[in-house]
Amino acid sequence: MNNKLKPRRPLKEKHYWEEWTGRIYTSICVVFLIVVMFSIVYFVASKGLSTFFQNGISISEFLGGKTWNPTGEPAFYGALPFITGSFITTLLAALIASPLGLCAALFMTEIVPGKGKKILQPAIELLSGIPSVVYGFIGLSVIVPLLRSIFGGTGVGIAAGCLVLAVMILPTVTSIMADALSALPKGLRESSYALGATRWQTIYRVIIPTTLPALLTGVVLGMARAFGEALAVQMVIGNAPHVPTSLLESASTLTSVITLSMGNTTMGSVHNNALWSMALVLLVMTFVFVILVRLLERRNRV
């Protein structure tokens, strides 16, 4: 082969260098990941916090203010409409997607294990492969007109947003729940059947309670995805800057406002900084979701 040993170089030295190139190279890759994560947190936080420390907007005004009018005189920087918009769409999407995902997971693991997996697994994988802008496009050309013809009005709003999000997070929720269910020791299931319990009693009384933390992990990860999703929601939610009072009313989320306004504001202006503060809220929520998942995993291990 090519890498013949050079005559004057002892074997031991070559090994030594080989050992260290590998160790150093892979360590650099990992250190890079750590540096990237911390610089994301640092840059977004320093920009997002300057709204409060440099521009003198109080945190309570930002988080609790109901008026968003950054170009008015006087300007208002209340982000509450967007924060509520984000939370409502995320919660509703999870509320729709979790039971559907649970049924799909049960179908795959409990009801028709072999065949169910063959039908549903590819469907779930394909659903997760569809890009979010395509979901937005479908939302805009199917869900919005549908809602318009059923309920009247414009059709855009929270309802359209959370329906699109629900389909988007369905693959995440389903695949994690299916993994959780199939990881359950067989003995539990069999002893329940041996006692004469029906399948539903087994599912309802044995399987769901024992796998609950893992099932909830699926829901939380789905919510994390829904909370951060930008474009699909922005296309169907209507983007009106007020606290929504009905599901069919046009509203905004944190991500949709950032998407729309970031390009039109100058760097360093108060308006721009306020948008960065919203990005910081997204970042903080990511950490909340990660912590939730970790807590659930810990409960799962016991």
Next chain:
Amino acid sequence: MKAKTVDKIATSVIVVLALFIVIILLGLLGFIMYRGIGHISWNFLTSAPQLLKGGGGIGPQLFNSIFLLVLTLIVTIPLGWGGGIYMAEYAKPGKITSFIRLVVEVLSSFPSIVIGLFGLLLLVNQFGLGFSLISGALALAIFNLPLMVRTTEQAFRAVPKEQKEAGLALGLSKWKIITSILLPVALPSLITGTILASGRIFGEAAALMFTAGMSSPPLDFTDWNPTSPRSPLNPFRPAETLAVHIWKVNSEGIGPDSKEVAAGASAVLVILVLAFNLSARWIGRVVFRRMTASK
């Protein structure tokens, strides 16, 4: 008797809802193809978009998407595979390793828009790269790295222990074992993982709006000099990708046929992503057969 009725009802509800998901998927795919496929033609795939008139295509966007994917993979493959190898082979269980795991987990849960904003701040403004392919590729690399690290780690952990032990018994160095024994065995899963990640990169838009930009300069496809501003190969030019284009056409398209353009472009995007998914499986299988002696 009553428990049995409940059981039957519950079972049928579960079956109906599970099949409902299949129906959603078939409906989605059917709708995208039905709306879009009639609009796809050679002209649509190659010509430049028109702002006000009808009849525009997606040629530059398609090229940008593919080029951006190549650039991103050039950045992600060495870093992602390296990180994954560290986690699988060098990391010892302990505080540092669990900290790295936490970092990977956090990094993979960041919303893509936040990564786009970070790219805007650091790459576009601070480093002065501007709205360019290179900024986009670096942002997508960040978006993609955690996934890559995770799949690589899994691929290496799945290699049978005996293979490694045989290498150690021969007195090889660890790095030699990794590159010449473990890597070939893990390669099929690595390739599958990489192609699957490519599908994700291909459809990503939010991280690109603020890094690769939302416009594409008029490209001269006869100019292959990477330094000239109109050359398609110039990595420092702004580049709107297919996914960003779909978003833009849908939310601010004013041309008379913007709906059709959006439908056609969505169909192209979905077809390409599906092609990535199918080829990932196929190539993984073929490489596996080549690398190992199995039939």
